[in-house]
Amino acid sequence: MNYKLSIILILCSTLLTGCFGYPRLLSYPFDSGGRSLNSFSSELNPQISGRYMVFTSDRRGSQDVYMFDTVTRNLVDLPGLNSFDTIASHPASSDNGKFIVFAASRQGRTQIVFYDRDVRQSRNLAGDIQGEVRNPTISADGSRIAFEYSNNGQWDILVYDRFGRKLNIPQDPS
Secondary structure (H helix, E strand, O other): OOOOOOEEEOOOOOOOOOOOOOOEEEOOOEOOOOOOOEOOOOEEEEEEEOOEEEEEEOOOOOOEEEEEEOOOOEEEOOOOOOOOOOEEEEEEEOOOOOEEEEEEEEOOEEEEEEEEOOOOEEEEOOOOOOOEEEEEEEOOOOOEEEEEEEEOOEEEEEEEEOOOOEOOOOOOOO
16 A cells, blocks of 8 residues: 655755765655655645755645645644645745744745744744745855745845845846
């Protein structure tokens, strides 16, 4: 009986320090109680950074963010992160797993949520943005967050620091 397909990660990019052994098959045991990586529920948008993997899952009846420690082979507790009235998608984490970002839809409005595991708090990173946001990513050290932003049908990329300040990135690299 095939409960889940194992996740194949093809992550050979400039974000990694090397391409040793990629693509890599991560095969973790199935847990019908939802306490491991594989469950009966949908696991979506997996991203790996350092020893941590973040993904979304509907295993508690709402689409929430989960973090899996590939060394201890356990889910990481994320108190204060998920809520039943929010649909989470496209999570990413810093290499040390301290910071998580993801797109969230709540009451028909999208936002980029930034979560700090040390203080166990989440906040809307770019609260002043009018328009749609999606697909956030975070730098390895957690200092910068980039995401897509659309106002009037034009998609652009914005970069913020972890304190919610927009960074001005030159458009012309020359």
